[in-house]
Amino acid sequence: MNQNLASIARRVINLRKNPSSDWRFYCSPSSGNNNRLFVGGLSWSVDEKTLNDAFSSYGDVTQVRIMYDKDTGRSRGFGFVYFSKDEEAKSAKEAMDGKAFLGRPLRISFALEKVRGVPVVVPRLSNASDITNRNK
Known part of the structure; x- marks a missing residue:
């Protein structure tokens, strides 16, 4: 597992140095809209x-969508809220994240685009320098 993490970190660092490299970096395509909340x-x-x-x-x-289990029909415990404006979504996220709602604390973040058929890699670039320094 640590070898995989180091390999990904090297690729991310290489990508930052040479953005035109062949390595494909799969993550949420940024459409500029942040009006969807998870x-x-x-x-x-x-x-x-x-x-x-x-x-x-x-x-x-x-729009509001709650994800349900196919077999039981019961909620899976998460959903999505869509706003008409980015600013509205941002204020809702700031106000509701961590607040209790019907007895449970909410975890709210901006929703990623759904990418089918490819792995989604979201590296923590803030730690990339730590990994580089450890490998020296």
């Missing part, structure tokens, strides 16, 4: 209307 830590009793009501005080909520 909402984790949902109670199983939460439905779309309840979630919409909770977030609508921060702006115009255009």
Whole structure:
């Protein structure tokens, strides 16, 4: 596992030095929109209307989706809230992240684009210099 992490770190560092390298860096394509929030830590009793009501005080909520288990039909404990404007999503994230909602603390972050068929690698570039210094 440590060899894989070191290999990824070397590739990221190489990519930063030479952005035109052949190595493909798979991560969320940045479309410039940050109006989609991932909402984790949902109670199983939460439905779309309840979630919409909770977030609508921060702006115009255009869509709410809760992910459900195919077999049981029960909530998987997370969903997505879409706002019409980036600023509204940002204020909702700042206000609601970590707050208790129906007895459970919410974990909110900006949602990544869904990429099908390719691995998603999101390295922590802030630690890349630490890995480089350890390998010397």
